[in-house]
Amino acid sequence: MVTRYAPSPTGFMHIGGIFVSLINKRLAVQSKGAFYLRLEDTDVKRAIPGALDTIVDAMARYGLDPDEGVLRGPDGSFIQQGPYAPYVQTERAAIYRDYAIELIRRGLAYPCFCTVEELDAIRVEQTALKAKTGYHGRWAKWRDASLASVEEALGRGLPFVMRLRAPDDPSGRIEWKDGVKGTISMPVNDVDHVLLKSDGIPTYHFAHAVDDHLMRTTHVIRGDEWMSSMPFHLQLFRYLGFKPPSYAHVPPIQKLDRVEEKDAETGETKTTDSRRKLSKRHDPEANVDYYFEAGVPEAGTIEYLLNIANSAFEDWRRGSPQKPYTDFPLKLNKLAAGGALSDLVKLSNVSQGVIARMNAEEVYGNGLRWAKRFDPELAALMEQHPDYTRRALHIERPGAKNKRIVTWPDLRPQLGYFYDELYDALATAGNFDFPEAIPAAERPVLLQQLLDTYDPAAGKDAWFDRIREVSNQHGYAGDMKLHKANPAAYKGHVGDVSQLLRVALCGTKNTPDLHEVMAVMGIDRVRTRLSRFLTAPSAPPAPSAPPAQPGAAT
Protein backbone atom coordinates (compact mmCIF):
# COMPACT_ATOMS: atom_id res chain seq x y z
CA MET A 1 0.00 0.00 0.00
CA VAL A 2 1.08 3.52 -0.72
CA THR A 3 -0.43 5.90 1.79
CA ARG A 4 0.08 9.49 2.71
CA TYR A 5 -0.64 12.14 5.24
CA ALA A 6 -1.53 15.40 3.56
CA PRO A 7 -2.02 18.17 6.09
CA SER A 8 -2.42 21.82 5.44
CA PRO A 9 0.06 24.01 7.29
CA THR A 10 -2.11 25.53 9.99
CA GLY A 11 0.61 25.76 12.61
CA PHE A 12 -1.28 23.37 14.80
CA MET A 13 -0.80 19.63 15.17
CA HIS A 14 -4.13 18.07 15.99
CA ILE A 15 -4.17 14.76 17.83
CA GLY A 16 -6.51 13.57 15.08
CA GLY A 17 -3.71 14.23 12.61
CA ILE A 18 -1.41 11.98 14.58
CA PHE A 19 -4.15 9.39 14.67
CA VAL A 20 -4.65 9.41 10.91
CA SER A 21 -0.89 9.49 10.28
CA LEU A 22 -0.41 6.54 12.56
CA ILE A 23 -2.96 4.49 10.67
CA ASN A 24 -1.51 5.48 7.31
CA LYS A 25 2.03 4.77 8.36
CA ARG A 26 1.31 1.43 10.01
CA LEU A 27 -0.63 0.18 7.03
CA ALA A 28 2.10 1.20 4.63
CA VAL A 29 4.84 -0.38 6.72
CA GLN A 30 2.89 -3.56 7.33
CA SER A 31 2.36 -4.02 3.61
CA LYS A 32 5.97 -3.14 2.83
CA GLY A 33 4.71 -0.14 0.89
CA ALA A 34 5.44 3.52 1.34
CA PHE A 35 4.12 6.36 3.44
CA TYR A 36 4.71 9.92 2.33
CA LEU A 37 4.03 13.43 3.51
CA ARG A 38 2.51 15.94 1.14
CA LEU A 39 1.96 19.55 2.06
CA GLU A 40 -1.46 20.89 1.11
CA ASP A 41 -0.62 24.56 1.21
CA THR A 42 -3.08 25.66 -1.43
CA ASP A 43 -4.76 28.14 0.86
CA VAL A 44 -2.19 30.86 0.39
CA LYS A 45 -4.16 33.30 2.52
CA ARG A 46 -3.73 31.12 5.55
CA ALA A 47 -0.04 30.46 5.23
CA ILE A 48 1.61 30.49 8.62
CA PRO A 49 5.37 30.70 9.03
CA GLY A 50 6.87 27.73 10.81
CA ALA A 51 3.80 25.59 10.27
CA LEU A 52 5.78 22.95 8.46
CA ASP A 53 8.15 22.61 11.40
CA THR A 54 5.21 21.93 13.67
CA ILE A 55 4.02 19.09 11.48
CA VAL A 56 7.35 17.50 10.67
CA ASP A 57 8.67 17.74 14.20
CA ALA A 58 5.54 16.33 15.76
CA MET A 59 5.53 13.42 13.35
CA ALA A 60 9.18 12.74 14.09
CA ARG A 61 8.61 12.83 17.83
CA TYR A 62 5.83 10.31 17.53
CA GLY A 63 7.85 8.02 15.32
CA LEU A 64 5.72 8.73 12.27
CA ASP A 65 8.43 9.92 9.90
CA PRO A 66 7.42 9.51 6.30
CA ASP A 67 9.45 7.47 3.82
CA GLU A 68 9.06 10.08 1.13
CA GLY A 69 7.79 13.56 0.60
CA VAL A 70 8.66 16.51 2.74
CA LEU A 71 11.46 15.52 5.08
CA ARG A 72 14.09 17.14 7.18
CA GLY A 73 17.53 16.84 5.67
CA PRO A 74 20.78 16.13 7.53
CA ASP A 75 21.35 19.83 8.14
CA GLY A 76 17.88 20.36 9.54
CA SER A 77 16.44 22.14 6.55
CA PHE A 78 13.50 20.75 4.63
CA ILE A 79 14.04 18.62 1.59
CA GLN A 80 11.65 16.93 -0.77
CA GLN A 81 12.60 13.38 -1.41
CA GLY A 82 10.94 10.79 -3.56
CA PRO A 83 10.14 9.96 -7.19
CA TYR A 84 7.17 12.29 -7.47
CA ALA A 85 8.58 15.51 -6.08
CA PRO A 86 7.72 18.22 -5.48
CA TYR A 87 5.44 17.31 -2.61
CA VAL A 88 4.47 20.86 -1.76
CA GLN A 89 1.36 21.74 -3.70
CA THR A 90 2.09 25.39 -4.33
CA GLU A 91 5.19 24.18 -6.14
CA ARG A 92 3.06 22.03 -8.41
CA ALA A 93 0.85 24.78 -9.80
CA ALA A 94 1.90 24.19 -13.39
CA ILE A 95 0.94 20.54 -13.18
CA TYR A 96 -2.60 21.26 -12.07
CA ARG A 97 -2.94 23.94 -14.68
CA ASP A 98 -2.08 21.52 -17.44
CA TYR A 99 -4.75 19.10 -16.29
CA ALA A 100 -7.25 21.93 -16.02
CA ILE A 101 -6.52 23.00 -19.57
CA GLU A 102 -7.05 19.47 -20.71
CA LEU A 103 -10.45 19.39 -19.00
CA ILE A 104 -11.44 22.67 -20.64
CA ARG A 105 -10.41 21.31 -24.00
CA ARG A 106 -12.71 18.38 -23.45
CA GLY A 107 -15.57 20.60 -22.31
CA LEU A 108 -15.45 19.32 -18.75
CA ALA A 109 -14.41 22.56 -17.15
CA TYR A 110 -15.04 26.23 -17.81
CA PRO A 111 -14.09 29.67 -16.51
CA CYS A 112 -16.44 31.46 -14.15
CA PHE A 113 -16.20 35.19 -13.58
CA CYS A 114 -18.61 35.44 -10.68
CA THR A 115 -17.47 37.65 -7.85
CA VAL A 116 -17.73 36.54 -4.26
CA GLU A 117 -20.53 39.07 -3.86
CA GLU A 118 -22.48 37.46 -6.66
CA LEU A 119 -21.90 34.06 -5.14
CA ASP A 120 -23.10 35.28 -1.78
CA ALA A 121 -26.22 36.73 -3.39
CA ILE A 122 -26.94 33.39 -5.04
CA ARG A 123 -26.60 31.63 -1.73
CA VAL A 124 -28.93 34.07 -0.01
CA GLU A 125 -31.53 33.61 -2.70
CA GLN A 126 -31.20 29.84 -2.61
CA THR A 127 -31.61 29.83 1.12
CA ALA A 128 -34.70 31.99 0.89
CA LEU A 129 -36.12 29.64 -1.71
CA LYS A 130 -35.13 26.66 0.40
CA ALA A 131 -33.26 25.42 -2.61
CA LYS A 132 -30.02 23.50 -2.49
CA THR A 133 -27.13 25.91 -2.16
CA GLY A 134 -24.18 25.92 -4.47
CA TYR A 135 -23.20 26.67 -8.03
CA HIS A 136 -25.35 24.31 -10.01
CA GLY A 137 -28.17 24.11 -12.53
CA ARG A 138 -29.68 27.44 -13.43
CA TRP A 139 -27.60 29.20 -10.81
CA ALA A 140 -24.44 28.34 -12.71
CA LYS A 141 -24.52 31.40 -14.92
CA TRP A 142 -21.17 30.88 -16.63
CA ARG A 143 -21.75 27.20 -17.26
CA ASP A 144 -23.16 27.76 -20.70
CA ALA A 145 -21.85 31.23 -21.35
CA SER A 146 -21.13 32.07 -24.93
CA LEU A 147 -17.61 32.19 -26.20
CA ALA A 148 -18.10 35.88 -26.91
CA SER A 149 -19.03 36.75 -23.35
CA VAL A 150 -16.11 34.77 -22.02
CA GLU A 151 -13.75 36.55 -24.39
CA GLU A 152 -15.26 39.84 -23.40
CA ALA A 153 -14.74 39.15 -19.70
CA LEU A 154 -11.22 37.96 -20.38
CA GLY A 155 -10.60 41.07 -22.37
CA ARG A 156 -11.63 43.21 -19.45
CA GLY A 157 -9.14 41.38 -17.33
CA LEU A 158 -11.74 40.09 -14.87
CA PRO A 159 -10.49 37.54 -12.39
CA PHE A 160 -11.97 34.10 -12.82
CA VAL A 161 -11.93 30.61 -11.44
CA MET A 162 -12.03 27.31 -13.31
CA ARG A 163 -15.03 25.20 -12.53
CA LEU A 164 -15.84 21.60 -13.17
CA ARG A 165 -18.75 21.05 -15.49
CA ALA A 166 -20.91 18.58 -13.64
CA PRO A 167 -22.89 16.08 -15.74
CA ASP A 168 -25.97 17.44 -17.41
CA ASP A 169 -28.01 14.65 -15.95
CA PRO A 170 -27.82 15.05 -12.19
CA SER A 171 -29.80 11.92 -11.41
CA GLY A 172 -28.32 8.64 -10.37
CA ARG A 173 -26.07 7.62 -7.51
CA ILE A 174 -22.49 6.68 -7.00
CA GLU A 175 -21.29 3.94 -4.74
CA TRP A 176 -18.01 2.94 -3.25
CA LYS A 177 -16.70 0.46 -0.77
CA ASP A 178 -15.22 2.42 2.07
CA GLY A 179 -12.40 0.82 4.01
CA VAL A 180 -13.98 1.51 7.36
CA LYS A 181 -17.59 2.47 6.70
CA GLY A 182 -18.48 -0.26 4.23
CA THR A 183 -20.51 0.24 1.08
CA ILE A 184 -21.84 3.76 0.78
CA SER A 185 -24.13 5.20 -1.81
CA MET A 186 -24.68 8.90 -2.48
CA PRO A 187 -26.34 11.04 -5.14
CA VAL A 188 -23.97 12.01 -7.94
CA ASN A 189 -22.41 15.42 -7.73
CA ASP A 190 -24.19 18.13 -9.64
CA VAL A 191 -22.32 21.16 -8.35
CA ASP A 192 -19.81 22.89 -10.58
CA HIS A 193 -17.10 23.04 -7.95
CA VAL A 194 -14.06 25.24 -8.25
CA LEU A 195 -10.99 23.49 -9.60
CA LEU A 196 -8.57 26.38 -9.81
CA LYS A 197 -8.95 29.47 -7.68
CA SER A 198 -8.56 32.92 -9.14
CA ASP A 199 -4.90 32.92 -8.11
CA GLY A 200 -4.37 29.86 -10.29
CA ILE A 201 -3.85 27.59 -7.29
CA PRO A 202 -6.04 24.49 -7.20
CA THR A 203 -8.60 23.73 -4.55
CA TYR A 204 -7.98 20.80 -2.26
CA HIS A 205 -10.27 18.60 -4.32
CA PHE A 206 -8.53 19.08 -7.62
CA ALA A 207 -5.08 18.80 -6.12
CA HIS A 208 -6.14 15.62 -4.34
CA ALA A 209 -7.21 13.92 -7.55
CA VAL A 210 -4.15 14.99 -9.53
CA ASP A 211 -1.59 14.32 -6.80
CA ASP A 212 -2.90 11.06 -5.48
CA HIS A 213 -2.99 9.79 -9.03
CA LEU A 214 0.47 11.02 -10.00
CA MET A 215 2.00 10.01 -6.69
CA ARG A 216 0.57 6.52 -7.01
CA THR A 217 -1.37 6.59 -3.77
CA THR A 218 -3.21 3.31 -3.47
CA HIS A 219 -5.18 4.07 -0.31
CA VAL A 220 -6.51 7.40 0.77
CA ILE A 221 -7.13 7.22 4.48
CA ARG A 222 -8.45 10.48 5.89
CA GLY A 223 -10.92 11.97 8.32
CA ASP A 224 -14.56 11.21 7.65
CA GLU A 225 -15.39 14.88 7.24
CA TRP A 226 -14.34 14.24 3.64
CA MET A 227 -17.00 11.70 2.99
CA SER A 228 -19.50 14.16 1.66
CA SER A 229 -17.00 15.20 -1.01
CA MET A 230 -16.80 11.70 -2.39
CA PRO A 231 -19.29 12.14 -5.24
CA PHE A 232 -17.22 15.08 -6.42
CA HIS A 233 -13.88 13.34 -5.97
CA LEU A 234 -14.93 10.18 -7.75
CA GLN A 235 -16.33 12.28 -10.55
CA LEU A 236 -13.03 14.12 -10.85
CA PHE A 237 -11.09 10.91 -11.17
CA ARG A 238 -13.40 9.77 -13.91
CA TYR A 239 -13.19 13.04 -15.80
CA LEU A 240 -9.44 12.98 -15.59
CA GLY A 241 -9.31 9.37 -16.69
CA PHE A 242 -7.63 8.27 -13.46
CA LYS A 243 -8.28 5.09 -11.59
CA PRO A 244 -9.49 6.15 -8.15
CA PRO A 245 -7.62 4.89 -5.10
CA SER A 246 -9.27 2.92 -2.34
CA TYR A 247 -10.81 5.17 0.25
CA ALA A 248 -11.18 4.78 3.98
CA HIS A 249 -12.77 7.43 6.15
CA VAL A 250 -11.83 7.31 9.78
CA PRO A 251 -14.04 8.83 12.44
CA PRO A 252 -12.83 11.78 14.48
CA ILE A 253 -11.80 11.64 18.10
CA GLN A 254 -14.56 13.29 20.02
CA LYS A 255 -15.27 14.97 23.26
CA LEU A 256 -18.34 15.03 25.40
CA ASP A 257 -20.10 18.33 25.65
CA ARG A 258 -22.40 18.52 28.60
CA VAL A 259 -24.88 21.30 28.06
CA GLU A 260 -27.05 22.36 30.96
CA GLU A 261 -30.20 24.10 29.96
CA LYS A 262 -32.79 25.62 32.17
CA ASP A 263 -36.28 25.14 30.90
CA ALA A 264 -37.91 28.55 30.80
CA GLU A 265 -41.33 27.24 31.76
CA THR A 266 -40.75 24.49 34.27
CA GLY A 267 -37.52 25.89 35.65
CA GLU A 268 -35.97 22.45 35.53
CA THR A 269 -32.38 22.08 34.57
CA LYS A 270 -31.80 19.37 32.11
CA THR A 271 -28.45 18.22 30.89
CA THR A 272 -27.91 17.13 27.35
CA ASP A 273 -24.82 15.22 26.40
CA SER A 274 -23.59 15.65 22.92
CA ARG A 275 -20.43 14.53 21.27
CA ARG A 276 -18.35 16.68 19.06
CA LYS A 277 -15.05 16.55 17.33
CA LEU A 278 -12.14 17.71 19.46
CA SER A 279 -11.90 21.38 18.73
CA LYS A 280 -8.62 23.10 18.09
CA ARG A 281 -9.96 26.28 19.59
CA HIS A 282 -11.77 25.05 22.65
CA ASP A 283 -10.12 21.81 23.71
CA PRO A 284 -6.50 21.89 24.85
CA GLU A 285 -6.31 18.13 24.43
CA ALA A 286 -6.81 18.57 20.69
CA ASN A 287 -3.19 19.70 20.43
CA VAL A 288 -0.51 17.02 20.59
CA ASP A 289 1.62 19.32 22.70
CA TYR A 290 -0.94 18.88 25.44
CA TYR A 291 0.05 15.25 25.82
CA PHE A 292 3.71 16.02 26.06
CA GLU A 293 3.09 18.71 28.62
CA ALA A 294 0.85 16.36 30.60
CA GLY A 295 3.86 14.06 30.77
CA VAL A 296 2.53 11.21 28.70
CA PRO A 297 5.41 9.59 26.84
CA GLU A 298 5.03 9.62 23.06
CA ALA A 299 4.75 5.86 23.02
CA GLY A 300 1.91 6.14 25.51
CA THR A 301 -0.04 8.48 23.30
CA ILE A 302 0.58 6.23 20.33
CA GLU A 303 -0.53 3.12 22.18
CA TYR A 304 -3.63 4.90 23.38
CA LEU A 305 -4.43 5.86 19.80
CA LEU A 306 -3.77 2.32 18.65
CA ASN A 307 -6.21 1.21 21.29
CA ILE A 308 -8.86 3.48 19.84
CA ALA A 309 -8.08 2.28 16.34
CA ASN A 310 -8.18 -1.43 17.07
CA SER A 311 -9.54 -2.56 20.40
CA ALA A 312 -7.69 -5.83 19.93
CA PHE A 313 -4.52 -3.92 20.63
CA GLU A 314 -5.12 -4.08 24.35
CA ASP A 315 -5.23 -7.86 24.42
CA TRP A 316 -2.25 -8.05 22.12
CA ARG A 317 -0.25 -5.79 24.43
CA ARG A 318 -1.11 -7.91 27.41
CA GLY A 319 0.09 -10.97 25.58
CA SER A 320 3.25 -9.31 24.25
CA PRO A 321 4.39 -6.90 26.94
CA GLN A 322 7.91 -6.48 25.65
CA LYS A 323 7.32 -6.13 21.94
CA PRO A 324 7.36 -2.73 20.28
CA TYR A 325 3.91 -1.51 19.29
CA THR A 326 5.02 -1.71 15.68
CA ASP A 327 4.69 -5.49 15.91
CA PHE A 328 0.95 -5.15 16.34
CA PRO A 329 -0.89 -5.90 13.10
CA LEU A 330 -3.25 -2.98 12.62
CA LYS A 331 -6.37 -3.77 10.64
CA LEU A 332 -8.24 -1.06 8.80
CA ASN A 333 -11.50 -2.96 8.77
CA LYS A 334 -11.38 -3.29 12.54
CA LEU A 335 -11.72 0.41 13.06
CA ALA A 336 -15.04 1.30 14.61
CA ALA A 337 -17.21 3.34 12.29
CA GLY A 338 -18.29 5.65 15.08
CA GLY A 339 -15.97 8.13 16.72
CA ALA A 340 -14.39 7.45 20.09
CA LEU A 341 -14.51 9.84 22.97
CA SER A 342 -11.15 11.06 24.14
CA ASP A 343 -10.64 9.41 27.53
CA LEU A 344 -7.84 11.01 29.48
CA VAL A 345 -8.23 8.54 32.34
CA LYS A 346 -7.68 5.64 30.01
CA LEU A 347 -4.76 7.48 28.50
CA SER A 348 -3.17 7.67 31.94
CA ASN A 349 -3.59 3.98 32.36
CA VAL A 350 -1.88 3.29 29.06
CA SER A 351 0.88 5.74 29.92
CA GLN A 352 1.44 3.96 33.21
CA GLY A 353 1.88 0.67 31.44
CA VAL A 354 4.27 2.14 28.89
CA ILE A 355 6.49 3.74 31.53
CA ALA A 356 6.43 0.61 33.66
CA ARG A 357 7.85 -1.36 30.76
CA MET A 358 10.75 1.05 30.31
CA ASN A 359 14.12 0.31 31.82
CA ALA A 360 15.87 2.82 34.04
CA GLU A 361 17.80 4.31 31.14
CA GLU A 362 14.64 4.96 29.16
CA VAL A 363 12.88 6.44 32.14
CA TYR A 364 15.88 8.65 32.68
CA GLY A 365 16.05 9.83 29.09
CA ASN A 366 12.34 10.40 28.53
CA GLY A 367 11.72 11.77 31.98
CA LEU A 368 14.61 14.18 31.69
CA ARG A 369 13.38 15.42 28.32
CA TRP A 370 10.05 16.26 29.92
CA ALA A 371 11.53 17.71 33.10
CA LYS A 372 13.83 20.02 31.18
CA ARG A 373 10.77 21.85 29.97
CA PHE A 374 8.32 21.48 32.81
CA ASP A 375 10.35 20.90 35.96
CA PRO A 376 13.75 22.50 35.42
CA GLU A 377 14.80 22.16 39.03
CA LEU A 378 14.32 18.43 38.94
CA ALA A 379 15.92 18.20 35.52
CA ALA A 380 19.03 19.96 36.80
CA LEU A 381 19.36 17.46 39.64
CA MET A 382 18.86 14.56 37.27
CA GLU A 383 21.67 15.86 35.13
CA GLN A 384 23.94 16.58 38.06
CA HIS A 385 23.59 13.06 39.38
CA PRO A 386 23.07 10.86 36.34
CA ASP A 387 24.29 7.58 37.79
CA TYR A 388 22.64 8.05 41.14
CA THR A 389 19.39 8.93 39.36
CA ARG A 390 19.58 5.89 37.17
CA ARG A 391 20.13 3.66 40.17
CA ALA A 392 17.15 5.21 41.92
CA LEU A 393 15.07 4.71 38.82
CA HIS A 394 16.26 1.14 38.55
CA ILE A 395 14.48 0.13 41.75
CA GLU A 396 11.89 -2.55 40.98
CA ARG A 397 12.63 -2.06 37.34
CA PRO A 398 12.35 -3.31 34.72
CA GLY A 399 9.70 -5.94 34.85
CA ALA A 400 6.59 -3.80 34.93
CA LYS A 401 6.51 -3.94 38.71
CA ASN A 402 7.04 -0.31 39.41
CA LYS A 403 3.93 1.48 38.24
CA ARG A 404 4.27 4.47 40.50
CA ILE A 405 5.12 6.79 37.67
CA VAL A 406 1.95 7.17 35.66
CA THR A 407 3.03 10.30 33.83
CA TRP A 408 6.21 12.37 34.12
CA PRO A 409 4.92 14.83 36.73
CA ASP A 410 5.03 11.84 39.10
CA LEU A 411 8.80 11.95 38.80
CA ARG A 412 9.10 14.65 41.43
CA PRO A 413 7.26 12.85 44.23
CA GLN A 414 8.67 9.47 43.26
CA LEU A 415 12.26 10.44 42.63
CA GLY A 416 12.78 13.86 44.19
CA TYR A 417 13.50 12.70 47.73
CA PHE A 418 16.64 10.95 46.58
CA TYR A 419 18.29 14.31 46.05
CA ASP A 420 19.75 15.94 49.14
CA GLU A 421 18.83 19.36 47.81
CA LEU A 422 15.13 18.59 47.76
CA TYR A 423 15.28 16.56 50.94
CA ASP A 424 17.02 19.36 52.80
CA ALA A 425 14.45 21.88 51.63
CA LEU A 426 11.78 19.63 53.01
CA ALA A 427 13.65 19.13 56.26
CA THR A 428 14.07 22.85 56.71
CA ALA A 429 10.36 23.27 56.35
CA GLY A 430 9.92 20.60 59.00
CA ASN A 431 7.17 18.84 57.17
CA PHE A 432 7.78 15.34 58.31
CA ASP A 433 4.60 13.38 58.67
CA PHE A 434 5.63 10.75 61.17
CA PRO A 435 3.33 7.90 62.19
CA GLU A 436 1.12 8.93 65.07
CA ALA A 437 1.48 5.63 66.89
CA ILE A 438 5.03 6.50 67.85
CA PRO A 439 5.51 9.26 70.46
CA ALA A 440 7.88 11.95 69.35
CA ALA A 441 10.12 11.29 72.31
CA GLU A 442 10.62 7.73 71.24
CA ARG A 443 11.75 8.53 67.71
CA PRO A 444 15.44 9.15 68.44
CA VAL A 445 15.79 5.90 70.30
CA LEU A 446 14.11 3.85 67.63
CA LEU A 447 15.96 5.50 64.78
CA GLN A 448 19.29 5.19 66.55
CA GLN A 449 18.73 1.54 67.09
CA LEU A 450 17.62 1.01 63.50
CA LEU A 451 20.70 2.81 62.27
CA ASP A 452 22.99 0.79 64.51
CA THR A 453 21.46 -2.44 63.39
CA TYR A 454 21.43 -1.61 59.69
CA ASP A 455 23.87 -3.68 57.71
CA PRO A 456 24.10 -2.66 54.06
CA ALA A 457 25.52 -6.03 53.19
CA ALA A 458 22.57 -7.94 54.57
CA GLY A 459 19.64 -8.76 52.35
CA LYS A 460 16.17 -7.36 52.31
CA ASP A 461 14.64 -10.08 54.46
CA ALA A 462 17.37 -9.85 57.03
CA TRP A 463 16.87 -6.12 57.25
CA PHE A 464 13.16 -6.39 57.86
CA ASP A 465 13.75 -9.07 60.43
CA ARG A 466 15.89 -6.54 62.27
CA ILE A 467 13.15 -3.98 62.07
CA ARG A 468 10.78 -6.55 63.51
CA GLU A 469 13.13 -7.23 66.37
CA VAL A 470 13.48 -3.55 67.17
CA SER A 471 9.72 -3.21 66.99
CA ASN A 472 9.17 -6.06 69.40
CA GLN A 473 11.70 -4.66 71.87
CA HIS A 474 9.77 -1.44 72.13
CA GLY A 475 6.27 -2.74 72.33
CA TYR A 476 5.36 -2.62 68.67
CA ALA A 477 4.11 -5.79 67.08
CA GLY A 478 6.77 -7.21 64.79
CA ASP A 479 4.15 -9.36 63.18
CA MET A 480 1.27 -7.58 61.51
CA LYS A 481 -1.02 -10.52 62.04
CA LEU A 482 -0.48 -10.50 65.77
CA HIS A 483 -1.25 -6.83 65.86
CA LYS A 484 -4.36 -7.28 63.82
CA ALA A 485 -5.56 -10.01 66.15
CA ASN A 486 -5.03 -7.92 69.24
CA PRO A 487 -4.28 -4.26 68.56
CA ALA A 488 -4.74 -3.22 72.17
CA ALA A 489 -1.74 -5.26 73.25
CA TYR A 490 0.70 -3.07 71.31
CA LYS A 491 1.65 0.55 70.93
CA GLY A 492 1.69 -0.02 67.21
CA HIS A 493 3.22 -2.38 64.70
CA VAL A 494 6.22 -2.92 62.53
CA GLY A 495 4.56 -0.85 59.85
CA ASP A 496 4.69 2.17 62.12
CA VAL A 497 8.33 1.62 62.88
CA SER A 498 9.39 1.20 59.29
CA GLN A 499 7.23 4.14 58.39
CA LEU A 500 9.10 6.22 60.94
CA LEU A 501 12.32 5.28 59.22
CA ARG A 502 10.86 5.89 55.78
CA VAL A 503 9.62 9.35 56.63
CA ALA A 504 12.83 10.33 58.37
CA LEU A 505 14.88 9.10 55.47
CA CYS A 506 12.78 10.21 52.54
CA GLY A 507 10.45 12.84 53.89
CA THR A 508 7.56 11.06 52.26
CA LYS A 509 5.20 8.31 53.31
CA ASN A 510 5.27 6.57 49.95
CA THR A 511 8.37 4.94 48.58
CA PRO A 512 9.31 1.63 47.09
CA ASP A 513 11.01 -1.05 49.11
CA LEU A 514 13.01 0.62 51.90
CA HIS A 515 15.92 -1.74 51.66
CA GLU A 516 16.48 -0.93 48.02
CA VAL A 517 16.02 2.77 48.62
CA MET A 518 18.65 2.69 51.36
CA ALA A 519 21.02 0.70 49.20
CA VAL A 520 20.81 3.33 46.49
CA MET A 521 21.21 6.20 48.95
CA GLY A 522 24.24 4.62 50.52
CA ILE A 523 25.13 4.33 54.18
CA ASP A 524 26.70 7.77 54.43
CA ARG A 525 23.66 9.55 53.16
CA VAL A 526 21.44 7.42 55.38
CA ARG A 527 23.53 8.41 58.42
CA THR A 528 23.51 12.05 57.54
CA ARG A 529 19.80 12.15 57.01
CA LEU A 530 18.97 10.28 60.18
CA SER A 531 21.38 12.25 62.30
CA ARG A 532 19.06 15.20 62.68
CA PHE A 533 16.46 12.96 64.30
CA LEU A 534 18.74 11.25 66.75
CA THR A 535 18.46 13.92 69.38
CA ALA A 536 15.40 14.73 71.43
CA PRO A 537 12.85 16.46 69.18
CA SER A 538 12.18 19.82 70.78
CA ALA A 539 15.66 20.68 72.00
CA PRO A 540 18.04 20.12 69.08
CA PRO A 541 21.09 22.00 70.39
CA ALA A 542 20.98 20.44 73.85
CA PRO A 543 20.84 16.65 73.85
CA SER A 544 20.49 16.59 77.60
CA ALA A 545 17.30 18.63 77.63
CA PRO A 546 14.15 17.01 78.98
CA PRO A 547 11.92 15.13 76.54
CA ALA A 548 9.63 17.22 74.47
CA GLN A 549 5.91 17.13 74.75
CA PRO A 550 4.36 14.55 72.47
CA GLY A 551 3.86 15.86 68.99
CA ALA A 552 5.67 19.10 69.63
CA ALA A 553 8.19 18.63 66.90
CA THR A 554 5.87 17.54 64.17
Add this chain to the structure above:
RNA sequence: GGUCCCAUCGUCUAGCGGUUAGGACGCCGGCCUCUCACGUCGGUAACGCGGGUUCAAUUCCCGCUGGGAUCGCCA
Protein backbone atom coordinates in the same frame (compact mmCIF):
# COMPACT_ATOMS: atom_id res chain seq x y z
C1' G B 1 -33.43 22.10 5.65
C1' G B 2 -30.84 18.51 1.69
C1' U B 3 -27.28 14.58 1.66
C1' C B 4 -24.43 11.09 4.28
C1' C B 5 -22.56 8.60 8.68
C1' C B 6 -23.20 6.57 13.60
C1' A B 7 -26.00 3.97 17.90
C1' U B 8 -23.94 -2.63 23.33
C1' C B 9 -22.01 -0.92 30.68
C1' G B 10 -20.03 6.20 32.49
C1' U B 11 -15.77 5.37 28.63
C1' C B 12 -13.12 2.04 24.72
C1' U B 13 -15.26 -2.16 22.85
C1' A B 14 -16.22 -8.07 21.73
C1' G B 15 -20.46 -10.00 19.55
C1' C B 16 -21.61 -11.24 13.41
C1' G B 17 -29.87 -15.50 14.83
C1' G B 18 -30.00 -19.43 20.07
C1' U B 19 -24.40 -16.37 24.97
C1' U B 20 -25.70 -16.56 32.53
C1' A B 21 -24.32 -10.40 26.60
C1' G B 22 -17.44 -11.20 27.27
C1' G B 23 -13.00 -8.04 28.14
C1' A B 24 -10.46 -3.34 29.39
C1' C B 25 -10.44 1.61 31.93
C1' G B 26 -12.97 3.91 36.04
C1' C B 27 -15.51 3.25 40.64
C1' C B 28 -16.63 0.11 45.26
C1' G B 29 -15.16 -3.97 48.56
C1' G B 30 -11.89 -8.29 50.16
C1' C B 31 -7.02 -10.47 50.09
C1' C B 32 -1.66 -9.71 49.87
C1' U B 33 1.55 -6.22 52.46
C1' C B 34 6.77 -2.25 56.08
C1' U B 35 3.94 2.64 53.25
C1' C B 36 2.40 3.68 48.44
C1' A B 37 2.06 1.15 44.23
C1' C B 38 1.73 -3.59 41.95
C1' G B 39 -0.78 -8.09 41.99
C1' U B 40 -5.08 -10.88 43.00
C1' C B 41 -10.34 -12.10 44.06
C1' G B 42 -15.18 -10.22 43.88
C1' G B 43 -18.88 -6.36 42.94
C1' U B 44 -21.16 -2.14 40.07
C1' A B 45 -22.97 -1.16 35.17
C1' A B 46 -25.17 -1.82 28.62
C1' C B 47 -28.04 -3.97 23.86
C1' G B 48 -32.23 4.00 22.58
C1' C B 49 -37.69 3.31 20.97
C1' G B 50 -41.48 1.09 17.70
C1' G B 51 -42.68 -2.12 13.94
C1' G B 52 -41.61 -6.25 10.98
C1' U B 53 -38.76 -11.17 9.17
C1' U B 54 -38.00 -15.73 11.94
C1' C B 55 -39.41 -21.29 15.89
C1' A B 56 -35.86 -17.58 17.89
C1' A B 57 -33.52 -11.29 17.62
C1' U B 58 -28.34 -7.26 20.65
C1' U B 59 -27.51 -9.51 15.84
C1' C B 60 -31.32 -9.01 9.52
C1' C B 61 -35.05 -5.13 7.29
C1' C B 62 -38.05 -0.53 7.85
C1' G B 63 -39.49 3.71 10.60
C1' C B 64 -38.60 6.97 14.73
C1' U B 65 -35.54 9.28 18.22
C1' G B 66 -30.85 10.93 19.47
C1' G B 67 -25.88 12.35 18.12
C1' G B 68 -22.33 13.63 14.33
C1' A B 69 -20.34 15.33 9.46
C1' U B 70 -21.04 18.27 5.27
C1' C B 71 -23.42 21.79 2.04
C1' G B 72 -16.83 27.94 0.40
C1' C B 73 -12.23 30.76 -4.70
C1' C B 74 -10.82 26.42 3.74
C1' A B 75 -8.58 22.20 4.03
